[in-house]
Amino acid sequence: MTRDACVALDRADVLAPLRAQFALDAADASGLVYLDGNSLGPLPRAAAARVRQVVEAEWGDGLIRSWNDAGWITLSQRIADKIARLVGACDADVVVADSTSVNLHKVLSAAVQIATADAPARRVVLSERTNFPSDLYVADTLARQHGLQLRLVDADDVVAALSRDTAVLLLTHVDYRTGRMHDMASVTRAAHAAGALMIWDLAHSAGAMPVELHGDGSPEGSADFAVGCGYKYLNGGPGAPAFLWAHPRHTRRMDAEGWRQPLAGWFGHATPFAFAADYRPAAGSARFQCGTPPIVSLAALECGIDTVLAAAALGGLAALRRKSVALTSLFIALVEQRCAGHGLMVVTPRETEQRGSHVAVAHADGACAIVQALIARGVIGDFRAPDILRFGIAPLYTRFVDVWDAVDRLAQVLASGEWRDERFAVRATVT
Amino acid sequence: MTRDACVALDRADVLAPLRAQFALDAADASGLVYLDGNSLGPLPRAAAARVRQVVEAEWGDGLIRSWNDAGWITLSQRIADKIARLVGACDADVVVADSTSVNLHKVLSAAVQIATADAPARRVVLSERTNFPSDLYVADTLARQHGLQLRLVDADDVVAALSRDTAVLLLTHVDYRTGRMHDMASVTRAAHAAGALMIWDLAHSAGAMPVELHGDGSPEGSADFAVGCGYKYLNGGPGAPAFLWAHPRHTRRMDAEGWRQPLAGWFGHATPFAFAADYRPAAGSARFQCGTPPIVSLAALECGIDTVLAAAALGGLAALRRKSVALTSLFIALVEQRCAGHGLMVVTPRETEQRGSHVAVAHADGACAIVQALIARGVIGDFRAPDILRFGIAPLYTRFVDVWDAVDRLAQVLASGEWRDERFAVRATVT
Numbered sequence: 065m066t067r068d069a070c071v072a073l074d075r076a077d078v079l080a081p082l083r084a085q086f087a088l089d090a091a092d093a094s095g096l097v098y099l100d101g102n103s104l105g106p107l108p109r110a111a112a113a114r115v116r117q118v119v120e121a122e123w124g125d126g127l128i129r130s131w132n133d134a135g136w137i138t139l140s141q142r143i144a145d146k147i148a149r150l151v152g153a154c155d156a157d158v159v160v161a162d163s164t165s166v167n168l169h170k171v172l173s174a175a176v177q178i179a180t181a182d183a184p185a186r187r188v189v190l191s192e193r194t195n196f197p198s199d200l201y202v203a204d205t206l207a208r209q210h211g212l213q214l215r216l217v218d219a220d221d222v223v224a225a226l227s228r229d230t231a232v233l234l235l236t237h238v239d240y241r242t243g244r245m246h247d248m249a250s251v252t253r254a255a256h257a258a259g260a261l262m263i264w265d266l267a268h269s270a271g272a273m274p275v276e277l278h279g280d281g282s283p284e285g286s287a288d289f290a291v292g293c294g295y296k297y298l299n300g301g302p303g304a305p306a307f308l309w310a311h312p313r314h315t316r317r318m319d320a321e322g323w324r325q326p327l328a329g330w331f332g333h334a335t336p337f338a339f340a341a342d343y344r345p346a347a348g349s350a351r352f353q354c355g356t357p358p359i360v361s362l363a364a365l366e367c368g369i370d371t372v373l374a375a376a377a378l379g380g381l382a383a384l385r386r387k388s389v390a391l392t393s394l395f396i397a398l399v400e401q402r403c404a405g406h407g408l409m410v411v412t413p414r415e416t417e418q419r420g421s422h423v424a425v426a427h428a429d430g431a432c433a434i435v436q437a438l439i440a441r442g443v444i445g446d447f448r449a450p451d452i453l454r455f456g457i458a459p460l461y462t463r464f465v466d467v468w469d470a471v472d473r474l475a476q477v478l479a480s481g482e483w484r485d486e487r488f489a490v491r492a493t494v495t
Numbered sequence: 496m497t498r499d500a501c502v503a504l505d506r507a508d509v510l511a512p513l514r515a516q517f518a519l520d521a522a523d524a525s526g527l528v529y530l531d532g533n534s535l536g537p538l539p540r541a542a543a544a545r546v547r548q549v550v551e552a553e554w555g556d557g558l559i560r561s562w563n564d565a566g567w568i569t570l571s572q573r574i575a576d577k578i579a580r581l582v583g584a585c586d587a588d589v590v591v592a593d594s595t596s597v598n599l600h601k602v603l604s605a606a607v608q609i610a611t612a613d614a615p616a617r618r619v620v621l622s623e624r625t626n627f628p629s630d631l632y633v634a635d636t637l638a639r640q641h642g643l644q645l646r647l648v649d650a651d652d653v654v655a656a657l658s659r660d661t662a663v664l665l666l667t668h669v670d671y672r673t674g675r676m677h678d679m680a681s682v683t684r685a686a687h688a689a690g691a692l693m694i695w696d697l698a699h700s701a702g703a704m705p706v707e708l709h710g711d712g713s714p715e716g717s718a719d720f721a722v723g724c725g726y727k728y729l730n731g732g733p734g735a736p737a738f739l740w741a742h743p744r745h746t747r748r749m750d751a752e753g754w755r756q757p758l759a760g761w762f763g764h765a766t767p768f769a770f771a772a773d774y775r776p777a778a779g780s781a782r783f784q785c786g787t788p789p790i791v792s793l794a795a796l797e798c799g800i801d802t803v804l805a806a807a808a809l810g811g812l813a814a815l816r817r818k819s820v821a822l823t824s825l826f827i828a829l830v831e832q833r834c835a836g837h838g839l840m841v842v843t844p845r846e847t848e849q850r851g852s853h854v855a856v857a858h859a860d861g862a863c864a865i866v867q868a869l870i871a872r873g874v875i876g877d878f879r880a881p882d883i884l885r886f887g888i889a890p891l892y893t894r895f896v897d898v899w900d901a902v903d904r905l906a907q908v909l910a911s912g913e914w915r916d917e918r919f920a921v922r923a924t925v926t
Contacts, residue, residue: 090556107555124538163786165760198761201774302790329596330629343632355594359733
């Protein structure tokens, strides 16, 4: 493999035009390689114009009238409909609101109540030890509230740990550190076979690959609930609103029983503008709304999601996935070829079906400093404690030549030993 | 009173220059009178530029680096510090995050647990029948979760209804419909004298008048918790992030006991970027953060709050309150003088110390249509079911002449009977 070969791969890539959707001009002008879109997706060009319109015309000139005249009142549902297409869901079952952590609290609360109503002896929420910490905090806190226990096991032991005690299995589809991906269909079936409900966190998968929450369409293969993040592969902007999904088999039951979610705010009411004193939940997933929707953030998020939907016209999400696999495979091969002998270890699975869309490389004592030294050389990845260098590969805009350049500079950083310089010993607050 | 006299009042008003902070050019060009800032504050000119900067430069060019380089990581605390100055609080006790409803869930959860830990026999959350419905939905849902009961009484009966059963008294400082304002200091003292905790919702007061959560500084006169809204008198934009406040006597106890709020997400962790598997709450009010802060929305909110802080330089919040009272008094006087005989009834209290910053007028069967007819004549107020016409008076930008023009057009709408036209029979989705 050579840099020229990478240039040729980009030239032959049918998805290559999708990169022009993003305002990466400053990055390109300075030769920056951005491999952190799994932490913050880049700015869609359309979002800059759209946010300006929402702020200056709709809010500024339209004022309160824009709730009706500019369609603010239906904006979150319009976006939910678009997300549904990315995760194999039906429109009305997705809700866009709040943060991923708040949404996880809502759906986990639902799942725990459904599971324990059907089988009171089930007292365990099962998850992975290496799941994203915020998911574990939310799950542990909610489990305690309900007198349940959060049990954590290693990723390899999840299916074996399912038992008649398990009320809910909560997993992140793609591990935020290692990039390891679960087989959604088979794990969902295993959870159901054990009598547990299945919740997926799609933070590191939605927008980077096809996700099929309904699996093969069978009840056993359909997940029960899901949550996901707006600011990673959906390119919605820093702290963008998140989403959740509930299987209609559950919301139908909620409808029948008048079940209310724990954060029962007015936007989840059946008729919010009747200002009724009594809470009556909206039908279906809409009950999972809570407060007034954040319009400016939603507008940016919609533009981000549109960048992913544009891939559908150029080969679909399957093509996006194929490109992602080609890029991560190239990254891994180049690291092994060009960075050998410097103590790096590829952590992300070699098996493509077990790999998400980022590559994690461990370094025993230098991970943070190497990331800083790479940033100084114009490659933005990030550090995940204690020892991971993480490189996000977003097939919408990451090029083969970006992978080449990133590994090339990584090899230089390692060969020169420059990462040992004291200026790289300072750890950034956030990465 | 004449229109010329109103023009003279505006000319003499030391706060008049504050209006120039807002992008009301389109409104002014079309002669629009905007009296709905208590539902959505207008766009601060600074917000348009600031949002553009955050989106295009910080997100677009800065990418993930802006969490550190552009100070995104401390943005919500910087804004909280500014809100603290508006509500008589200490900086570190205010948190900006999520929606008002979500924040109410957090602080009410804390209050219920504190109150019932100290006095298990207290099983009632007391509130007003006419409190904002979302507050009632959140309170009712949370009370049920904890085996408590939400008891609702009329506004006049709140203090008398306090008893040894009352765990928490939850009130909105200014009623969203009638504009009636509670005496925060005396009601807080009454709640404490009855052994209950006091939570205030400041949605319709913060930003329009001085609010003193610590009262006279005595323990009995200090409220326990508060929440508030970013998009009304704080001018933070549609669906702006909300805020909450916790008295340090409670957060000190939470620190000592390791208490976690119900929505224990990573941004409320003591060290979020250590990615520890175990949840350890941040000290003080910071534990009430949950998910990743919504940066674009926060940037707009900060500009909105700055418009209120600008009043401090021109006479302080007391001057803002004096102007608000003068404007609402004028509105009421003009309505009584010029709209008599058409079935309107002023609902907002005549006693200025019982009045917030909006005026509510009831009309038995025409309220919604009259609001629509007024909008057609360029006066934006709103309708609140079943029979209220509501006019928000924001002393930062509402002029005496706006009040004159609004009532003048209201008198025309009533005298002509044009509001009975069928085109005004259609009710807007949101107002």
